[in-house]
Amino acid sequence: MSKILLEHGTGAGKSAKLINDIFIKNLGNNILNQLEDASVFKAPQNMVMSTDSFTVKPIFFKGGDIGKLAIAGTCNDVAVMGAKPLYLSAAFIIEEGFLISDLEKIAISMKEELQKNQALIITGDTKVVPTGTADGIFINTTGVGEIVKPGISASAVKEDDVIIVSGTVGDHGSLIFASREGIDIKSELSSDCASLWPLIRKLVEEDIEIHSMRDATRGGLSAVLNEWAHQSNIGLYVHEEKIPLSDETRGICELLGFEPYHLACEGTFILAVKKEDAEKALEICKKDELGKNASVIGRAINEYNKKVILETGMGTKRVFETPSGLLLPRIC
Amino acid sequence: MQKIKKISLKQIIEGFRKPEIVKAIADVLNDEAEKYSGELHIMEVCGGHTHIIAKYGLSQLMPKNIHFIHGPGCPVCIMPKERVDHAVILAEKEDTILVTLGDMMRVPGSKRSLQESRSHGADVRFVYSPLDTLKIAEENQNKKVIFFAIGFETTTPMTASLIQEVEKNNIKNILFHINHVTVPEPMEAVIQSKDSKIDAFIGPSHVSVIAGAKIYKPIVVTYKKPVVISGFEPVDIMQSTLMILKQFNEKRCKLEIEYSRGVSVEGNLKAQEMIKDCFDIAEKFRWRGIGDIPKSSLKLKEKYDYLNAEKIYDLPYEAIDDHKSCRCGDILMGKALPPECKVFGKACTPERPMGACMVSEEGACAAYYRYGRGLG
Ligand code: SF4
Numbered sequence: 001m002s003k004i005l006l007e008h009g010t011g012a013g014k015s016a017k018l019i020n021d022i023f024i025k026n027l028g029n030n031i032l033n034q035l036e037d038a039s040v041f042k043a044p045q046n047m048v049m050s051t052d053s054f055t056v057k058p059i060f061f062k063g064g065d066i067g068k069l070a071i072a073g074t075c076n077d078v079a080v081m082g083a084k085p086l087y088l089s090a091a092f093i094i095e096e097g098f099l100i101s102d103l104e105k106i107a108i109s110m111k112e113e114l115q116k117n118q119a120l121i122i123t124g125d126t127k128v129v130p131t132g133t134a135d136g137i138f139i140n141t142t143g144v145g146e147i148v149k150p151g152i153s154a155s156a157v158k159e160d161d162v163i164i165v166s167g168t169v170g171d172h173g174s175l176i177f178a179s180r181e182g183i184d185i186k187s188e189l190s191s192d193c194a195s196l197w198p199l200i201r202k203l204v205e206e207d208i209e210i211h212s213m214r215d216a217t218r219g220g221l222s223a224v225l226n227e228w229a230h231q232s233n234i235g236l237y238v239h240e241e242k243i244p245l246s247d248e249t250r251g252i253c254e255l256l257g258f259e260p261y262h263l264a265c266e267g268t269f270i271l272a273v274k275k276e277d278a279e280k281a282l283e284i285c286k287k288d289e290l291g292k293n294a295s296v297i298g299r300a301i302n303e304y305n306k307k308v309i310l311e312t313g314m315g316t317k318r319v320f321e322t323p324s325g326l327l328l329p330r331i332c
Numbered sequence: 333m334q335k336i337k338k339i340s341l342k343q344i345i346e347g348f349r350k351p352e353i354v355k356a357i358a359d360v361l362n363d364e365a366e367k368y369s370g371e372l373h374i375m376e377v378c379g380g381h382t383h384i385i386a387k388y389g390l391s392q393l394m395p396k397n398i399h400f401i402h403g404p405g406c407p408v409c410i411m412p413k414e415r416v417d418h419a420v421i422l423a424e425k426e427d428t429i430l431v432t433l434g435d436m437m438r439v440p441g442s443k444r445s446l447q448e449s450r451s452h453g454a455d456v457r458f459v460y461s462p463l464d465t466l467k468i469a470e471e472n473q474n475k476k477v478i479f480f481a482i483g484f485e486t487t488t489p490m491t492a493s494l495i496q497e498v499e500k501n502n503i504k505n506i507l508f509h510i511n512h513v514t515v516p517e518p519m520e521a522v523i524q525s526k527d528s529k530i531d532a533f534i535g536p537s538h539v540s541v542i543a544g545a546k547i548y549k550p551i552v553v554t555y556k557k558p559v560v561i562s563g564f565e566p567v568d569i570m571q572s573t574l575m576i577l578k579q580f581n582e583k584r585c586k587l588e589i590e591y592s593r594g595v596s597v598e599g600n601l602k603a604q605e606m607i608k609d610c611f612d613i614a615e616k617f618r619w620r621g622i623g624d625i626p627k628s629s630l631k632l633k634e635k636y637d638y639l640n641a642e643k644i645y646d647l648p649y650e651a652i653d654d655h656k657s658c659r660c661g662d663i664l665m666g667k668a669l670p671p672e673c674k675v676f677g678k679a680c681t682p683e684r685p686m687g688a689c690m691v692s693e694e695g696a697c698a699a700y701y702r703y704g705r706g707l708g
Contacts, residue, residue, distance in 0.1 A: 241351075312351070312388055312389060313349075313351035314351045314354045314355060314358075314388060314389070314390075314393065314566070315351070315355065315393075316388060316389030316390065316392040316393060317389055317392065318386070318387065318388075318389045318703040318704060319702070319703050319704060321702045321703060
């Protein structure tokens with residue numbers, strides 16, 4: 001089976017062929033195909049830009065792979081700012097010996113995910129490093145998008161705002177942990193890795209008054225809520241039983257001693273919306289496949305400033321703590 | 333043949349966390365507490381229980397006259413700094429791999445933690461099971477592999493089985509540094525200490541699965557303090573508290589087992605045999621936050637001197653105490669709660685612990701910091 005060689009990264013013969021056979025073939029478009037040193041594109045007025053590097057291990061997992069994650073992850077960061085993802089860059093660092101067929105699989109996943117976002121990769125780079133100096137493949141993507149719903153910010157949560165999560169939390173993190181620990185999951189759990197823009201677009205088109213919106217990646221639900229409480233100078237009150245959890249994630253967390261609220265999601269986002277719009281927002285989410293498990297989990301209150309309070313099923317209260325000091329393996 | 337019905341983990345867990353059940357027990361507890369005129373101070377010995385009490389806010393469900401005192405039962409919290417230093421010193425020796433359990437990595441010694449040592453280039457590895465050390469030793473024949481053993485009665489049999497493997501297979505490159513401690517002795521120590529308020533104990537179930545409920549008999553017989561051995565779910569802790577309260581109302585003083593799913597009076601005799609084969613009771617162990625407690629730890633038997641890192645290397649034993657503003661001692665005696673310590677959450681945090689109770693997430697200060705800071 002053919003493997004990536006150091007020559008594939010030299011810029012000459014072999015590398016031109018790799019670029020054509022894998023990247024142009026799957027990800028090509030009018031802008032990228034010009035293969036200039038930099039790409040020319042027209043920008044609307046107000047833009048956002050976000051970058052992220054992806055080092056997930058295992059590279060292929062149930063429900064996705066590093067390629068899908070690299071597109072969805074960056075597009076989601078753009079989308080939760082109320083912006084339509086438009087253009088991306090993609091840079092690959094590949095370890096010598098990586099299977100070319102695997103690289104193609106990754107490129108195909110990227111292509112599918114780009115289509116969901118109606119976004120294009122317009123510039124890219126490939127580097128090959130000697131065996132042992134990288135772990136298979138690392139991908140960096142940067143995305144820009146056009147703001148269609150201005151004003152969304154982690155510091156914009158207001159008193160009485162309603163907090164909605166769009167789906168079950170912690171599924172990506174628990175799946176990755178379980179596969180690393182060699183736990184054989186005889187279950188339906190797969191990573192929730194997905195592009196959020198199609199659902200967010202509906203919320204924006206229906207003119208829901210969104211104050212804050214975040215995808216709950218690293219640090220999970222609790223990290224997002226704590227950040228909002230801090231930056232918006234407000235208290236958040238959350239009902240534990242209302243937080244959607246899959247049975248599988250619950251089970252894995254029990255076995256490995258994790259809190260599902262600390263684990264990453266790659267296809268779930270959290271919204272703070274004006275009270276009057278909450279019901280409608282929930283309905284829009286629930287109608288969409290991605291948001292079918294959406295749930296109102298709490299509200300912003302004029303008490304417990306800068307803290308997130310969790311009410312347990314037993315009616316007791318505690319601080320909804322952020323993850324601390326864990327030896328976190330690479331999950332994205 | 334009878335069919336075994338499969339049950340999912342979810343069903344098992346939810347049974348013991350069902351809010352309705354916990355609330356129902358809380359109601360009974362409150363009725364029962366009205367019959368009791370005094371105050372009751374119950375020590376949950378084990379850090380695992382402390383964590384669950386804080387995480388589920390169980391104190392909030394308790395009658396006003398019942399108070400939890402958070403005990404010393406967290407194996408890394410009680411490790412004195414000089415022994416943590418031993419781990420660091422050994423890890424930093426040439427051609428040496430130090431192997432231990434994950435919890436040990438972040439515990440600060442007088443100069444640094446193992447985690448910091450590792451970032452300075454020491455080869456420190458953590459394993460889930462002590463037997464994983466065999467593989468590390470096999471793959472690194474030219475290095476000394478030192479197993480730094482920690483834990484209560486629960487983890488001791490696993491260390492013992494590693495020792496037996498090393499002996500049986502004549503493995504030349506594994507050594508041991510033993511820090512296994514026992515549960516009943518610190519319980520006695522806290523009862524005996526001046527102004528101790530403890531009226532009864534909630535005992536840890538996992539220790540009892542191995543050692544048997546019998547180890548608590550002296551507490552009940554000699555010191556007249558009821559002990560109830562409890563599982564680790566909210567329902568267990570609520571139920572155990574109720575059992576203790578009932579003993580007081582009915583003027584009984586007994587050793588009872590709430591966690592009858594796994595604990596017997598005798599415990600696991602085979603595991604106890606293995607422990608006896610490998611270890612003797614050490615004269616004393618210095619517990620961080622408490623001080624010297626006689627006969628509260630284990631040491632390798634003399635026949636294993638050739639495996640004993642403490643005999644082979646020259647290690648310093650001078651006592652190194654925690655900062656003088658640390659009130660862990662008072663907390664363990666039930667004389668103070670974590671927020672009453674003036675450095676709590678300020679100079680002392682889980683990232684930079686100044687005392688034993690902040691070290692692991694099972695310590696009382698760490699549990700308060702994490703789940704209860706500011707809730708009052
Ligand atoms: S807060 Fe820190 S210094 Fe104070 S008692 Fe707890 S562990 Fe000791």
